[in-house]
Amino acid sequence: NEPAMDAISKEDLLDKDRKYVWHHITPHNDNPMVVVSGEGSWIKDVDGNRYLDGMSGLWCVNVGHGREEIAEAAAKQMKTIAYSTLIQSHVPAIKLAEKLNEWLEGEYRVFFSNSGSDANEVAFKIARQYHHQNGKPSKHKFISRHRAYHGSSLGSLGATGQAQRKLKYEPLAAGFTHVPPPYCYRCPFGQQEGACRMQCAEAFEDAITWEGADSVAGVIMEPVITGGGMLVPPDGYMKRVQEICNKHDVLLIVDEVICGFGRSGRKFGHHNFGAKPDIVTMAKGMTSAYSPLSATAVSAWLYDSFKDTSKADSHLRHVNTFGGNPVSCAVALANLAILEREELVSRSAWIGEQFRERLQPLAAHPHVGDIRHFGSALGIELVEDKQSKRPAEASLVASYIASCKRLGLIIGKNGDTVPGFANVLTISPPLSSTDEDVAFIVDTLLEAFSIRAEDEG
Ligand code: PMP
Numbered sequence: 162n163e164p165a166m167d168a169i170s171k172e173d174l175l176d177k178d179r180k181y182v183w184h185h186i187t188p189h190n191d192n193p194m195v196v197v198s199g200e201g202s203w204i205k206d207v208d209g210n211r212y213l214d215g216m217s218g219l220w221c222v223n224v225g226h227g228r229e230e231i232a233e234a235a236a237k238q239m240k241t242i243a244y245s246t247l248i249q250s251h252v253p254a255i256k257l258a259e260k261l262n263e264w265l266e267g268e269y270r271v272f273f274s275n276s277g278s279d280a281n282e283v284a285f286k287i288a289r290q291y292h293h294q295n296g297k298p299s300k301h302k303f304i305s306r307h308r309a310y311h312g313s314s315l316g317s318l319g320a321t322g323q324a325q326r327k328l329k330y331e332p333l334a335a336g337f338t339h340v341p342p343p344y345c346y347r348c349p350f351g352q353q354e355g356a357c358r359m360q361c362a363e364a365f366e367d368a369i370t371w372e373g374a375d376s377v378a379g380v381i382m383e384p385v386i387t388g389g390g391m392l393v394p395p396d397g398y399m400k401r402v403q404e405i406c407n408k409h410d411v412l413l414i415v416d417e418v419i420c421g422f423g424r425s426g427r428k429f430g431h432h433n434f435g436a437k438p439d440i441v442t443m444a445k446g447m448t449s450a451y452s453p454l455s456a457t458a459v460s461a462w463l464y465d466s467f468k469d470t471s472k473a474d475s476h477l478r479h480v481n482t483f484g485g486n487p488v489s490c491a492v493a494l495a496n497l498a499i500l501e502r503e504e505l506v507s508r509s510a511w512i513g514e515q516f517r518e519r520l521q522p523l524a525a526h527p528h529v530g531d532i533r534h535f536g537s538a539l540g541i542e543l544v545e546d547k548q549s550k551r552p553a554e555a556s557l558v559a560s561y562i563a564s565c566k567r568l569g570l571i572i573g574k575n576g577d578t579v580p581g582f583a584n585v586l587t588i589s590p591p592l593s594s595t596d597e598d599v600a601f602i603v604d605t606l607l608e609a610f611s612i613r614a615e616d617e618g
Pocket residue numbers: 219275276277278279281310311312313383387388416417418419444445
């Protein structure tokens with residue numbers, strides 16, 4: 162599946178890239194990696210170098226690269242009908258909405274969009290309108306958490322809890338407030354793990370009280386904060402937040418954009434915590450990023466207030482041209498069929514167990530402060546020294562990423578958060594990774610760290 166590289170030289174490509182392409186969230190690099198093909202967990206660049214795609218792109222290529230049956234499903238749908246709106250309906254959307262209900266293990270009405278950011282925007286609008294038409298129009302605010310990432314549009318960025326992503330774009334959408342995250346390694350409340358009153362969950366009660374319950378429409382949270390540093394909550398956290406939400410008639414919106422579709426070792430991240438969200442947003446792994454698609458799944462009881470014909474104007478005033486595109490829905494169906502047939506959800510749990518067992522030696526490394534797991538997603542928090550827990554400097558973090566890349570493994574780090582706090586290495590490989598791929602990731606990480614240890618003498 163090599164592209165037609167013969168038509169254009171590498172130098173030409175790079176010249177044109179430098180001239181025309183605006184890269185995402187990065188200072189322009191004059192020598193970017195230009196990816197040309199992929200197979201399984203591996204990608205190849207324009208120089209012919211192979212790398213294990215240890216981040217599945219951006220936490221999204223759950224079934225791995227080069228799946229012909231997905232390409233065939235897309236081509237077949239394009240030939241049948243490539244576009245139809247969801248003002249009417251179409252066959253792939255109907256089949257996919259039904260399939261998502263199976264995956265969600267609940268009864269949900271599904272609104273399709275294009276991206277994770279879109280899906281969250283739709284959730285906010287639905288939550289506000291729901292309260293509006295249920296006699297509580299002043300309920301409009303959302304509570305999120307510091308370090309959370311919920312997207313790049315002005316509302317989803319408002320929900321995001323990372324200053325560096327927001328500062329130059331303010332004012333964002335109004336009505337978002339944040340509480341400290343569950344972060345046991347550096348508890349924002351100064352407590353010890355396992356011996357606390359879970360103030361991180363109670364913080365929602367405080368925020369609702371002080372904002373005024375009559376003004377709060379919803380809480381938005383990922384099951385585990387992924388891009389903000391792989392922050393795994395203590396047992397009972399999500400259930401407690403749900404109780405608090407129920408008590409105050411606040412909707413619980415769970416952002417499953419990364420944690421969904423098997424990443425957590427269960428179908429959805431919240432399945433690990435016994436929570437029943439009112440609204441679930443999803444994107445990335447739904448199509449394994451073979452085509453853009455996202456969804457906002459809304460509990461059936463909540464949807465009921467949008468079809469109440471006794472109330473004039475109760476429908477949702479939201480449309481997007483590409484949302485639920487038939488080709489993307491067909492791609493999602495083919496992707497979910499692979500996840501099911503190859504049992505990749507349990508494979509993800511297995512990958513996570515391998516990481517847990519085989520990466521234990523890393524814990525003793527002087528720069529490793531904490532290792533955190535959620536299914537096959539892994540975070541390694543780097544510190545300058547274990548005693549002070551001072552977050553590792555950017556150059557140290559970059560050196561580990563570069564060591565892994567030199568050895569053929571692409572890994573990530575938690576975004577561009579508060580300066581000095583982008584110190585968590587992230588690994589989130591395709592769920593289809595073979596035994597050899599998993600061994601390669603483990604061996605490479607161990608080698609990258611011992612290379613550092615030797616470097617430092
Ligand atoms: N929510 C979460 C948890 C995410 O990680 C992301 C993207 N990384 C988004 C929302 C936004 O998704 P998108 O980039 O598709 O807009």
